[in-house]
Amino acid sequence: MSDSISHIPPAVAPIVGTTLRDHVLAGMRAAPGSTGEFTSLLSHVSLAIRIIAVRVRSAGLANLLGYTGEINVQGEAVQKLDAYANEVLVNVLERSGHCGILGSEELDGARTAGHPGKYVVLFDPLDGSSNIDLNGSIGTIFAVLRRQDATSPPSANEALRPGRDLIAAGYALYGPSTEMVLSTGQGVHVFTMDPNVGEFFLSQASVRCPPKGTIYSVNEGNHARWTDGVKKWNAWIKSEAPEEARPYSHRYVGSLVADAHRTLLKGGIFAYPADKKSTKGKLRLLYEANPMGFIFEQAGGMAIDGQRRILDIVPEAIHQRTPLIIGSRHDVEAFRRFATEAPSK
Ligand code: FDP
Numbered sequence: 001m002s003d004s005i006s007h008i009p010p011a012v013a014p015i016v017g018t019t020l021r022d023h024v025l026a027g028m029r030a031a032p033g034s035t036g037e038f039t040s041l042l043s044h045v046s047l048a049i050r051i052i053a054v055r056v057r058s059a060g061l062a063n064l065l066g067y068t069g070e071i072n073v074q075g076e077a078v079q080k081l082d083a084y085a086n087e088v089l090v091n092v093l094e095r096s097g098h099c100g101i102l103g104s105e106e107l108d109g110a111r112t113a114g115h116p117g118k119y120v121v122l123f124d125p126l127d128g129s130s131n132i133d134l135n136g137s138i139g140t141i142f143a144v145l146r147r148q149d150a151t152s153p154p155s156a157n158e159a160l161r162p163g164r165d166l167i168a169a170g171y172a173l174y175g176p177s178t179e180m181v182l183s184t185g186q187g188v189h190v191f192t193m194d195p196n197v198g199e200f201f202l203s204q205a206s207v208r209c210p211p212k213g214t215i216y217s218v219n220e221g222n223h224a225r226w227t228d229g230v231k232k233w234n235a236w237i238k239s240e241a242p243e244e245a246r247p248y249s250h251r252y253v254g255s256l257v258a259d260a261h262r263t264l265l266k267g268g269i270f271a272y273p274a275d276k277k278s279t280k281g282k283l284r285l286l287y288e289a290n291p292m293g294f295i296f297e298q299a300g301g302m303a304i305d306g307q308r309r310i311l312d313i314v315p316e317a318i319h320q321r322t323p324l325i326i327g328s329r330h331d332v333e334a335f336r337r338f339a340t341e342a343p344s345k
Pocket of ligand 1: 128
């Protein structure tokens with residue numbers, strides 16, 4: 001028999017899909033000189049997410065709904081699931097030995113792990129807290145930096161680097177199924193958890209954000225606090241112009257991961273601009289805007305703060321806030337035009 005038979009691709013999809021670990025390992029093998037630490041780090045992130053997903057599913061039964069009675073560094077009441085998710089991520093990542101520095105929405109400052117791990121991991125352990133008690137979609141967002149000098153004792157300031165330095169970012173969406181969206185700088189890939197196996201399998205490879213969409217997502221309740229430019233954009237996107245597919249439809253879950261995920265796959269725009277109450281925006285640069293900016297750019301979309309590219313902002317504080325506008329290139333550019341227009345006299 002000829003050898004060439006073994007090179008014929010299988011006619012049907014393999015019975016066992018590509019696991020998240022297989023996917024990251026394949027990337028590692030393609031990168032000369034890699035040590036396996038990055039693969040191991042992402043396996044630990046995925047482990048933490050799987051543990052959190054199990055708890056999210058049974059939160060109502062496990063007395064995990066409601067508040068702990070504490071107020072976090074952002075001045076927000078801490079929910080029991082927020083605290084649980086934070087503990088899981090901190091524990092799993094510290095034990096991995098790969099993280100020199102950890103930063104979380106639920107920790108006061110960046111935490112040094114006490115050993116010279118190679119990476120900095122920044123995360124929002126449970127995003128969309130207002131949806132927790134309603135069985136709505138919530139998520140976990142994370143960003144990974146490589147430390148510039150992994151042999152030096154870790155210092156918290158090492159977390160303050162612009163998003164363009166990220167080497168990986170992703171989020172988990174705890175919805176009807178648990179999905180993990182990941183980019184290591186080579187496109188964006190979606191993995192779906194098989195709850196029976198407790199493993200993530202590749203479900204959508206190389207996702208692209210459509211160049212233009214037909215959905216806008218913004219908290220319209222903030223209208224009275226917006227600048228004139230944002231109000232004009234809002235009126236424009238709702239105005240009748242069928243040749244440009246306007247008016248756009250409106251969708252707003254109020255959970256960044258859920259709103260961003262829809263925007264990534266279907267296109268359109270998600271905007272949380274600055275307003276009279278949140279003068280610097282509401283969302284956090286290091287563990288919400290940067291990872292989302294990285295994912296959207298990797299998928300061919302855009303992420304700005306109204307004017308500037310999100311990934312170019314040089315952070316000054318770990319919990320720094322920023323306006324965030326993400327989505328299809330056409331739609332984000334349209335927002336920028338309105339937001340930067342000189343105010344009419
Ligand atoms: P939440 O306060 O419920 O945790 O990051 C915070 C966040 O949710 C985002 O997930 C969400 O996009 C946004 O705030 C919603 O804010 P508003 O309720 O002000 O619209």
